[in-house]
Amino acid sequence: MRLQAHALDLAVRTKRLVVSATLDAPSGSFVGLVGPNGSGKTSLLRLLAGLSRPDSGRILLDDVDRATLSRRALARRVAYVGQHTAPDADLTVRDVLLLARIPHRALLAPVTAADHEAVDDSLDRAGLSGYGPRDWASLSGGEQQRVNIARALLQRPDVLLLDEPTNHLDIRHQLELLDDLARSPLTVVAALHGLDLAARFCDRLVLLDAGRVVAAGPPVEVLTPERIAAVFGVAADVTLDEEGRPLLRWYRLPLAGATT
Numbered sequence: 001m002r003l004q005a006h007a008l009d010l011a012v013r014t015k016r017l018v019v020s021a022t023l024d025a026p027s028g029s030f031v032g033l034v035g036p037n038g039s040g041k042t043s044l045l046r047l048l049a050g051l052s053r054p055d056s057g058r059i060l061l062d063d064v065d066r067a068t069l070s071r072r073a074l075a076r077r078v079a080y081v082g083q084h085t086a087p088d089a090d091l092t093v094r095d096v097l098l099l100a101r102i103p104h105r106a107l108l109a110p111v112t113a114a115d116h117e118a119v120d121d122s123l124d125r126a127g128l129s130g131y132g133p134r135d136w137a138s139l140s141g142g143e144q145q146r147v148n149i150a151r152a153l154l155q156r157p158d159v160l161l162l163d164e165p166t167n168h169l170d171i172r173h174q175l176e177l178l179d180d181l182a183r184s185p186l187t188v189v190a191a192l193h194g195l196d197l198a199a200r201f202c203d204r205l206v207l208l209d210a211g212r213v214v215a216a217g218p219p220v221e222v223l224t225p226e227r228i229a230a231v232f233g234v235a236a237d238v239t240l241d242e243e244g245r246p247l248l249r250w251y252r253l254p255l256a257g258a259t260t
């Protein structure tokens with residue numbers, strides 16, 4: 001499913017969080033949202049997820065205006081994992097995962113054996129077999145993150161929106177997750193801080209600065225040393241790996257040539 005956003009604007013009081021942002025995530029692509037702290041990545045993802053409403057602009061799912069879809073239809077198609085997604089109540093891991101099946105059940109229909117099987121499968125795939133009876137709150141940060149992503153996948157969405165999905169994950173789990181996302185047939189849009197990993201795994205990057213999209217396209221076009229210096233204020237060497245993707249090497253601060 002193709003996800004497009006046209007000229008999205010969002011302001012809170014006088015602060016403009018997202019300014020005329022346009023984004024195109026073709027079906028099955030993995031798009032990375034990158035940019036410094038406070039550049040609007042979360043704000044844009046929340047607009048795409050329908051968690052906040054733009055002041056202007058449109059969001060299209062396969063050319064259909066998202067505003068015309070019901071909440072339930074949207075929940076079946078689009079799953080979102082935020083940075084601090086925590087269930088309110090005391091729930092087990094199994095309870096948390098079963099919640100994800102709700103959009104696929106008739107209203108008030110009971111949980112079935114098929115739901116439990118789907119939960120067991122998702123735990124196996126997340127490398128968390130046997131974690132079902134554990135209290136969600138007792139999991140480590142990385143385990144909670146993996147359960148959150150498993151929960152989003154259990155929704156069987158067409159579009160997956162992830163805010164900092166590699167947060168809390170050790171390097172092996174970061175690589176496994178990004179590799180899975182890159183291979184997945186889902187359309188994925190993820191806010192990522194690690195430019196190196198974003199460059200390696202994403203098909204396209206959207207670079208935000210102060211709420212505006214300042215560059216979008218394949219990583220090799222977006223992550224030039226000049227743009228990295230202008231947006232992040234750091235100096236980097238950019239070479240290409242064997243697949244033609246950018247490999248970044250950072251210089252220590254202060255930025256060469258900068259006056260203090």
Ligand SMILES: Nc1ncnc2c1ncn2[C@@H]1O[C@H](COP(=O)(O)OP(=O)(O)OP(=O)(O)O)[C@@H](O)[C@H]1O
Pocket residue numbers: 012015017035036037038039040041042043044191
């Ligand atoms: N409700 C709000 N009211 C006022 N300002 C807000 C609100 N929500 C976000 N902001 C501000 O909007 C800007 C963008 O925030 P956002 O969380 O989208 O950035 P981000 O790129 O995801 O940042 P980070 O990399 O630090 O997670 C920040 O300056 C933030 O303080």
